[in-house]
Amino acid sequence: MSNQTIEALRGHPIVTGFHDEPTGSIQYVVADPGTKRCAIIDPVLDFDPKSGATATRSADALLAHIEREGYELEWILETHPHADHFSAAGYLHDKTGVPTAIGEKVVDVQQLWKGLYNLPDKFRTDGSQWDRLFADGERFRIGDLDVEVMFTPGHTLASIAYRIGDAAFIHDTLFMPDSGSARADFPGGSAHALWRSIQRIMVLPDETRLFTGHDYRPDRRAAAWESTVARQRAENPHLVETPSEEAFVRMREARDRELPMPKLILHSLQVNIRGGRLPEPEPNGRRYLKIPLDALDGAAWGE
Numbered sequence: 602m603s604n605q606t607i608e609a610l611r612g613h614p615i616v617t618g619f620h621d622e623p624t625g626s627i628q629y630v631v632a633d634p635g636t637k638r639c640a641i642i643d644p645v646l647d648f649d650p651k652s653g654a655t656a657t658r659s660a661d662a663l664l665a666h667i668e669r670e671g672y673e674l675e676w677i678l679e680t681h682p683h684a685d686h687f688s689a690a691g692y693l694h695d696k697t698g699v700p701t702a703i704g705e706k707v708v709d710v711q712q713l714w715k716g717l718y719n720l721p722d723k724f725r726t727d728g729s730q731w732d733r734l735f736a737d738g739e740r741f742r743i744g745d746l747d748v749e750v751m752f753t754p755g756h757t758l759a760s761i762a763y764r765i766g767d768a769a770f771i772h773d774t775l776f777m778p779d780s781g782s783a784r785a786d787f788p789g790g791s792a793h794a795l796w797r798s799i800q801r802i803m804v805l806p807d808e809t810r811l812f813t814g815h816d817y818r819p820d821r822r823a824a825a826w827e828s829t830v831a832r833q834r835a836e837n838p839h840l841v842e843t844p845s846e847e848a849f850v851r852m853r854e855a856r857d858r859e860l861p862m863p864k865l866i867l868h869s870l871q872v873n874i875r876g877g878r879l880p881e882p883e884p885n886g887r888r889y890l891k892i893p894l895d896a897l898d899g900a901a902w903g904e
């Protein structure tokens with residue numbers, strides 16, 4: 602057994618995924634079986650764009666699971682600022698006092714979207730909306746589990762993956778092996794960077810359990826979120842059919858040109874660059890979202 606394999610097997614976290622049907626997002630609770638300490642990864646704040654209603658049902662379900670299992674929450678982790686749902690990190694932090702964290706490059710995403718939304722000067726783009734900003738290669742612990750942060754940009758310029766023992770939370774890099782890879786065409790995205798991030802994941806030990814950030818249930822199969830490095834390498838068409846960076850980028854960019862923007866990109870980024878907090882209320886006590894017009898390419902007339 603190689604040193605790398607021995608190191609990977611040193612920790613075997615208990616992972617529970619929660620699939621959010623409206624957005625196809627997977628939220629995770631990852632726990633150390635020894636100490637019962639745990640982290641939440643990528644929690645969802647419910648939002649109904651038709652009525653403008655928000656709710657905390659999904660986030661509360663994570664807390665209920667943690668209580669039921671007798672876990673103690675130690676971290677609220679995000680892999681990137683999401684473009685398809687609101688993050689519940691702010692809500693969960695306010696409710697539990699547990700620290701939140703995201704990748705350090707989130708400051709660049711804040712800067713970019715502060716411009717797009719024309720946010721006031723007082724909106725801080727220093728990442729202070731989170732308790733901790735992680736750099737590539739940084740390590741921390743969940744109970745006795747060692748966590749390594751891997752900078753894995755491409756889908757966004759700030760994306761990170763969390764490698765925890767024999768598991769890796771790879772967000773929007775690869776989806777399930779029947780579903781290819783994530784898009785890389787949002788502001789700050791890069792198909793080249795995504796390819797290189799995927800290669801970093803593919804050199805993890807074959808048996809590494811990979812937990813993806815989304816599942817859109819092709820052909821209405823049951824929602825799924827766990828694969829392995831070996832399975833991805835053997836089955837994922839975006840690895841098998843486009844095995845070079847050049848071929849992958851050509852395929853990815855052609856596909857992305859066909860995709861309409863996610864329904865909630867303009868709704869969600871203004872919340873997610875605030876660490877999952879809704880905009881401040883106006884003098885009448887009500888909160889409002891702001892939608893910039895003609896700021897993004899990707900109009901899909903008729904869809």
Ligand SMILES: [Fe+2]
Binds near residue numbers: 683684756814
């Ligand atoms: Fe995403």
